[in-house]
Amino acid sequence: MQPEVFDSKHAGIPYLILAATGVAGIVGCVIGAMMDGRQLAFSWLFAFIYFFTLCAGCLFWILVHHATDAAWSVLVRRVLENVASLIPVCFLGIIPVLIYAPFLFHWWNLAPGEDPLLDAKRGYLNHTFFIVRTLLYFFILSGVALVLKRLSTRQDGDGNTWNSVYMRKIAVAGIPLFALSLTFGAFDWLMGLDYHWFSTMWGVYIFAGAAGSSMSLLVLLVTGLRRKGYLSCVTMEHYHIMGKLMLAFCVFWAYIGFSQYMLIWYADMPEETSYFLRRNVASWNALSIFLVCGRFFIPFPLLLLQGLKKNPKHLCMVAGWIVFMQAVDMYIIVMPMLHQRGFRPHILDLCTLAAIGSVLGLLFLKGLGKYNLIPLRDPRLKESLELTN
Amino acid sequence: MPEYRKIHGLGAEFPTAAALFHAAEKTRDKGFKRWDVHSPFPIHGMDQAMGLGKSWLSAVVLLGGLTGLFTAVVLEGYPSLIEYPVVVHGKPVTWATVPAFFPIFFELTILFSAFSAVGALLVFNQLPKWYHPLFNWERFTRVTDDGFFLVIEARDPKFSEASTRQFLEEIGGMHVTLVHD
Known part of the structure; x- marks a missing residue:
């Protein structure tokens, strides 16, 4: 195996595009902050949670890779590690959310005694604990991501197989920590938008979307790198496995989403139905139907085809579509709290996406150039190279 | 004693899974159609080595x-x-x-x-099957323990007792045996 390092100094055009969109996005956000703070708050939360789920999903795949001592994913692991190591930066995006919390979270402004329902939840929903929890998620998720990347890149240098053992141990401990952080993060930032409403499926729902879309993102990134001449060792067998995982999580998302919907719809209890009533008002209804079709009914039959999964071009189309649908999913979760009368797109939605996405993209490209694109001295590298399935 | 039973095929034993794997590749390339391999456990990639193609x-x-x-x-x-x-x-x-x-x-x-x-x-898989001629071959019982076998059936168009036996011995088969129905 030859060392392959991404030449980030000469990745000119993507750099320029990202820098341009980033500047445009940030300028747009600043102007938006002066003109319509409320809209900016919701658009920012939408963009933040979208990129956060993508990064966190990549961390999930690394954890699974190490915990199960997997072999196939060795070749693509470094790409996942590069995305997951963006989590600390991504978390900086929570600062505007905290600043704009009074716009976003209705409960933030209520004094004790104003709403007995909130008073009953005060032990959990109060300002101090909210910020403490956010910090906890930050330290846990960033810590796990950075330590795993550190050990993995250290192995590139010293070739010590004990690194793999340490990573496995950290991953096994990290899985429950990751699950708790993502679940309660989803509770705090998304379910907390309507503090009356609750769903025990919520954390799993967000996780299902995150895992599926980040596997799709991985397919896109790997294909992009292959097109530039890197990662030529990734074969159609790897694509096949990534496609199978996309299929699995496409079904899993639908399963969880439907389970959440059907129980609420069937029981028809007012404190639970509010979520879906809000998302089926006027044009939101059309968007909700689009979400169900686009996130499940369209990709599912396509991903069943074996030939499609072994064709990078076709798989990329489906992967791109799923990454897009993840944005729609997050949009439908966040935005109906602001535009209650119906779907109303706003330029700030794009500005926030561009701002956060471009910064993360630039850092990703820069980080990609620092280490080998594959963990060269991983003990299971040979197995991954000779993968058949 | 004259042998009056029909010939089922020629069986050969191989020492390891790897040897069986490579023998299968050679048998595939030789153009045999009616043949099978038997091992105590599934061997990764054997379907490709045998040229089986996608299952229906x-x-x-x-x-x-x-x-x-x-x-x-x-x-x-x-x-x-x-x-x-x-x-x-x-x-x-x-x-x-x-x-x-x-x-x-x-x-x-x-x-x-x-x-x-x-x-x-x-x-x-033509199951359940109450009888199979291969069990007439005494060595074949080791297939559930440590035996790796390749059997070319007599109904294969390219089968001929002498040349197939020679082929099996060439690709490293041991105890090449004529198995009767």
Whole structure:
């Protein structure tokens, strides 16, 4: 195996595009902050949670890779590690959310005694604990991501197989920590938008979307790198496995989403139905139907085809579509709290996406150039190279 | 004693899974069609080494799953929406009730897929089978322990006792034996 390092100094055009969109996005956000703070708050939360789920999903795949001592994913692991190591930066995006919390979270402004329902939840929903929890998620998720990347890149240098053992141990401990952080993060930032409403499926729902879309993102990134001449060792067998995982999580998302919907719809209890009533008002209804079709009914039959999964071009189309649908999913979760009368797109939605996405993209490209694109001295590298399935 | 039974084929034993794997590749390249390998455990990539191609099982399972889905649609839709349009649990008697039917759609799809998978598996593997000529070969009993075998059947168009025996010995087969029905 030859060392392959991404030449980030000469990745000119993507750099320029990202820098341009980033500047445009940030300028747009600043102007938006002066003109319509409320809209900016919701658009920012939408963009933040979208990129956060993508990064966190990549961390999930690394954890699974190490915990199960997997072999196939060795070749693509470094790409996942590069995305997951963006989590600390991504978390900086929570600062505007905290600043704009009074716009976003209705409960933030209520004094004790104003709403007995909130008073009953005060032990959990109060300002101090909210910020403490956010910090906890930050330290846990960033810590796990950075330590795993550190050990993995250290192995590139010293070739010590004990690194793999340490990573496995950290991953096994990290899985429950990751699950708790993502679940309660989803509770705090998304379910907390309507503090009356609750769903025990919520954390799993967000996780299902995150895992599926980040596997799709991985397919896109790997294909992009292959097109530039890197990662030529990734074969159609790897694509096949990534496609199978996309299929699995496409079904899993639908399963969880439907389970959440059907129980609420069937029981028809007012404190639970509010979520879906809000998302089926006027044009939101059309968007909700689009979400169900686009996130499940369209990709599912396509991903069943074996030939499609072994064709990078076709798989990329489906992967791109799923990454897009993840944005729609997050949009439908966040935005109906602001535009209650119906779907109303706003330029700030794009500005926030561009701002956060471009910064993360630039850092990703820069980080990609620092280490080998594959963990060269991983003990299971040979197995991954000779993968058949 | 004159041998009056029909010839089933020529069997050869190989010392390791790797040896069997490479022997299978050579047999495939030689153009034999009616032959099989036997080992105590599944060997990764053997289907490619034998040149088996894609199994038809998935097509059968897809058909089974679609049959299950169709059955569920008819089983639920016809009585609930057409024959007895009764309001149950305050849900409308229109297509909008369809989420209540989804679990059955899903379950019957899975059930029929599973049945067709098991059924097709038995048919494709010609199971259950009460008799197989290979068990007339004494060494073959080791196939469940540490024996790796390759058998070329006599009905293969390229089969001829002398040249096939020579071929099996060339590719490293040991104890090449004529197996009778």
